[in-house]
Amino acid sequence: MSISGVSANRLELLQIAKAVAAEKSIPESIVLEAIEEAMQKAARSRYGSELDIRASINPVSGELTLTRNVTVVDEVENDSTEMSLAEAKQIDPKTELGHVFVEELPPMEFGRVASQTAKQVITQKVREAERARQYEEYKDRVGEVVNGIIKRVEYGNVFVDLGRAEGVIRRNDGIPRENLQVNDRTRAYIYEVREEARGPQIFLSRAHPKLMSALFAQEVPEVYDGIIQIPTVARDPGSRAKISVISNDSSIDPVGACVGMRGSRVQAVVSELQGEKIDIIQWSEDPATFLVNAMAPAEVSKVIMDEEAGRVEVVVPEDQLSLAIGRRGQNVRLASQLTGWTIDILTEEQESERRQSEFNDRTKVFMEALDVDEMIAQLLTAEGFETAEEVAYVEPVEISAIEGFDEETATELQTRAREYLSAEAAKLDARCKELGVEDKLLELPFLNLSMAVRLGEAGVKTLEDFAGLVPDDLRGWFESKDGERVREAGILEKEKLSSEDASAMIMQARVAAGWITEEEYTTMLAEQAAEQEVSAEADGAASDVSSEVSPGASA
Numbered sequence: 001m002s003i004s005g006v007s008a009n010r011l012e013l014l015q016i017a018k019a020v021a022a023e024k025s026i027p028e029s030i031v032l033e034a035i036e037e038a039m040q041k042a043a044r045s046r047y048g049s050e051l052d053i054r055a056s057i058n059p060v061s062g063e064l065t066l067t068r069n070v071t072v073v074d075e076v077e078n079d080s081t082e083m084s085l086a087e088a089k090q091i092d093p094k095t096e097l098g099h100v101f102v103e104e105l106p107p108m109e110f111g112r113v114a115s116q117t118a119k120q121v122i123t124q125k126v127r128e129a130e131r132a133r134q135y136e137e138y139k140d141r142v143g144e145v146v147n148g149i150i151k152r153v154e155y156g157n158v159f160v161d162l163g164r165a166e167g168v169i170r171r172n173d174g175i176p177r178e179n180l181q182v183n184d185r186t187r188a189y190i191y192e193v194r195e196e197a198r199g200p201q202i203f204l205s206r207a208h209p210k211l212m213s214a215l216f217a218q219e220v221p222e223v224y225d226g227i228i229q230i231p232t233v234a235r236d237p238g239s240r241a242k243i244s245v246i247s248n249d250s251s252i253d254p255v256g257a258c259v260g261m262r263g264s265r266v267q268a269v270v271s272e273l274q275g276e277k278i279d280i281i282q283w284s285e286d287p288a289t290f291l292v293n294a295m296a297p298a299e300v301s302k303v304i305m306d307e308e309a310g311r312v313e314v315v316v317p318e319d320q321l322s323l324a325i326g327r328r329g330q331n332v333r334l335a336s337q338l339t340g341w342t343i344d345i346l347t348e349e350q351e352s353e354r355r356q357s358e359f360n361d362r363t364k365v366f367m368e369a370l371d372v373d374e375m376i377a378q379l380l381t382a383e384g385f386e387t388a389e390e391v392a393y394v395e396p397v398e399i400s401a402i403e404g405f406d407e408e409t410a411t412e413l414q415t416r417a418r419e420y421l422s423a424e425a426a427k428l429d430a431r432c433k434e435l436g437v438e439d440k441l442l443e444l445p446f447l448n449l450s451m452a453v454r455l456g457e458a459g460v461k462t463l464e465d466f467a468g469l470v471p472d473d474l475r476g477w478f479e480s481k482d483g484e485r486v487r488e489a490g491i492l493e494k495e496k497l498s499s500e501d502a503s504a505m506i507m508q509a510r511v512a513a514g515w516i517t518e519e520e521y522t523t524m525l526a527e528q529a530a531e532q533e534v535s536a537e538a539d540g541a542a543s544d545v546s547s548e549v550s551p552g553a554s555a
Contacts, residue, residue, distance in 0.1 A: 052068065148185070212235060234338040244283035290339055305341075389417075
């Protein structure tokens with residue numbers, strides 16, 4: 001913007017206002033207001049800063065008028081801008097409180113200093129108007145992909161000229177190893193527009209997962225029209241990505257449509273993202289099927305899901321292990337991000353060894369607890385019994401139905417199981433007393449003696465001790481040690497508590513301890529139930545599911 005001296009004639013003032021408004025894309029009235037404010041400031045420096053001087057410009061003729069305003073008040077505090085009612089009545093007997101006397105001032109010539117001051121005022125006012133215009137224009141454009149030209153690169157941050165504004169791609173939002181140069185043209189995703197004192201900040205990203213969704217919407221008409229949807233995207237920017245796709249029209253193959261004829265559509269996105277390889281995965285309502293698809297290109301033999309813990313074990317053939325994990329764990333990491341499940345990968349041999357180990361451990365437990373030989377213990381284990389409690393309290397027919405067993409055998413096994421449990425309970429009770437676990441803690445309805453012993457051994461011996469815990473203390477947590485993610489065991493790790501169960505146990509202890517009221521706890525449960533109801537539709541409900549391989553497409 002270039003404004004010469006403020007001593008311009010009337011037509012020049014209007015021409016300046018129109019030129020600046022057009023250049024900065026702001027209303028001409030705002031520029032005229034800025035000039036008026038500048039004139040007022042210059043006039044006050046000439047006539048006295050304590051005076052209430054107003055400047056106005058006729059938007060048609062460009063004529064400038066300077067006036068001095070004096071307000072009639074009951075009690076005068078500033079005689080430069082106010083006068084008493086008695087003094088005003090000497091001028092006009094009909095004057096009332098609040099009346100403003102307007103005195104027109106003669107035209108004045110502005111000196112060099114006054115002109116420079118006025119120019120600064122106009123420049124600042126126009127800059128503020130331009131910033132306000134930019135914010136209003138871009139605040140509702142979050143989620144769009146915009147084109148721009150690189151203006152400058154500073155300390156890894158890339159500043160992009162968007163035409164009517166400037167955006168920034170911060171170092172963490174760029175694609176690693178992408179070398180953007182000044183005057184290069186680029187496309188980026190607007191993920192935040194923030195109003196700050198120095199002007200609106202438009203934050204752009206080349207690494208955001210939604211950039212890929214938006215690019216596919218530009219390249220694939222079916223995605224743009226909503227026929228094909230992209231529910232989830234997982235990216236390792238600049239290296240590899242996985243996207244899931246689903247078609248609302250059964251006649252359209254979503255994977256094929258996104259790949260395009262001879263890969264033309266997906267290659268256009270790959271080229272825009274500096275060669276980032278893209279796996280296009282068929283989305284499925286069945287979590288197990290979706291997980292198998294997400295692990296492509298690796299072949300999966302079986303998935304075993306723990307819905308409460310949000311974890312899944314993926315079993316693969318030995319020759320598929322490295323492919324399933326990917327370079328530096330990339331494939332399994334992206335599959336985990338895409339599906340929202342924590343994925344553990346096992347080979348078929350590892351899974352077989354683990355199952356055999358579990359089988360042997362349970363067999364030994366039954367041999368010791370029920371005082372039976374190995375064959376009977378193995379039969380119980382093979383039928384799915386895991387603990388002596390299950391044997392003791394199931395319907396007798398479930399035991400007698402096992403091949404080689406009869407009612408007498410079932411009754412004897414249940415009697416031995418109950419005797420064993422009674423003896424163990426006595427031992428645990430004695431151990432609780434030895435540890436000093438208080439009775440109030442034992443009265444909590446969800447605690448059994450085995451859990452109470454583990455709590456006591458961890459130093460949790462009173463109701464207040466338990467009420468002061470957090471869910472991770474019970475369930476376990478992960479920590480970073482020497483750059484590695486290490487699992488720390490929880491006090492009640494064996495119970496495999498969900499986060500919700502652990503939280504509920506602690507909250508009940510706080511109610512029992514008097515830290516919160518029953519009403520507050522009920523309100524909290526209602527709020528949690530409402531949140532779970534919202535997310536329930538997105539959650540799958542499957543356990544111990546095996547699935548065939550469903551291939552994905554990649555570029």
